[in-house]
Amino acid sequence: MQSSGRIDDLLPSILRHENVSRVSDEGIYILDRRLLPFERKEVFCPTWRECVSAIKNMVTQGGGPLEVALNAIIHTSRTAPGELKEAVEALSLSRPTNTTMKREIAAVYSGYERGGDIERLCMEVFNRYDRYYDLMSDIGESLINDGDGILTRCFPEHTFMLSCAKARRNGKRIRVYVPETRPYLQGAHLTEPCLREMGIECFLITDAMPSHFMREGKINLYMTAADLAFQSGIVVNKTGTLSDAVSALHYGIPYYAFSVSPSDSSEDIVIEYREGNDVRRIGNVQIASEDATALYPCFDIIDPEFVSGIITPEGIYEGNSRWNRNR
CATH class of the missing domain: 3.40.50.10470 (Translation initiation factor eif-2b; domain 2)
Structure with missing residues (x-):
């Protein structure tokens, strides 16, 4: 997932989507914010289970857990679709205060159950939040x-x-x-x-x-x-x-x-x-x-x-x- 062109040039590098979390055929990579600014390393998560642990252990925080969860869902849909419900439930509980993540991935799974394409649903969340950030920062700037x-x-x-x-x-x-x-x-x-x-x-x-x-x-x-x-x-x-x-x-x-x-x-x-x-x-x-x-x-x-x-x-x-x- 690449960051929106409208906001990409204004964001610091660690907030661009590809530097928060990324998905590959092998698994999910998460930038380990605990090591910044002294080291820049990624935590590799072969499945959604390791993503749950990474979120609990503060590898990323703020908006990061939502991006990790979405990428974990995308990867699970490709490699173990029978585990999607279990993955969504576990990811939802990984950070109790992050109700935004819980709400958004529950909505993604609900759309999937109604026949939606889960990768498209996840990408819609990424794009919608980029629009939100743009609108909210216009207000903040004012x-x-x-x-x-x-x-x-x-x-x-x-x-x-x-x-x-x-x-x-x-x-x-x-x-x-x-x-x-x-x-x-x-x-x-x-x-x-x-x-x-x-x-x-x-x-x-x-x-x-x-x-x-x-x-x-x-x-x-x-x-x-x-x-x-x-x-x-x-x-x-x-x-x-x-x-x-x-x-x-x-x-x-x-x-x-x-x-x-x-x-x-x-x-x-x-x-x-x-x-x-x-x-x-x-x-x-x-x-x-x-x-x-x-x-x-x-x-x-x-x-x-x-x-x-x-x-x-x-x-x-x-x-x-x-x-x-x-x-």
């Missing part, structure tokens, strides 16, 4: 003013990167503040190198620093992706997003989250807890005693009062109308 200092969190992927690229293309001078994002350091390993590759001024900071720069007036816009978003205005995103949003509200800074399709119900939010060892270590470096009891909730729930709006392909769901006067 919210960015010349001279803005923008805070993000974790790896905000296509929509944020494209928003910044389009702002720069339109002559807007911007700078981006990038928290490291422990424990996997997606900010340090993915976001900052991508922005630098795109020629956008950016600063790597530690996770505790955003409030400092807000108080100094260096940050005046906060934008992130959303692992989950709801029409009620609730956003679920990487741990650290809530504290940033609270500080943003305090300092009068609007917070926008990107979401392809906010859900209508937030009753069944499941916050994934991962291994405490991820907190006791940074990579392979031990930073705390093995006897330390460590907690690692992967995501924050950001209440609507802290959310200025949720950017979707159709427009902006406005949560906190207090920010309407500011942008």
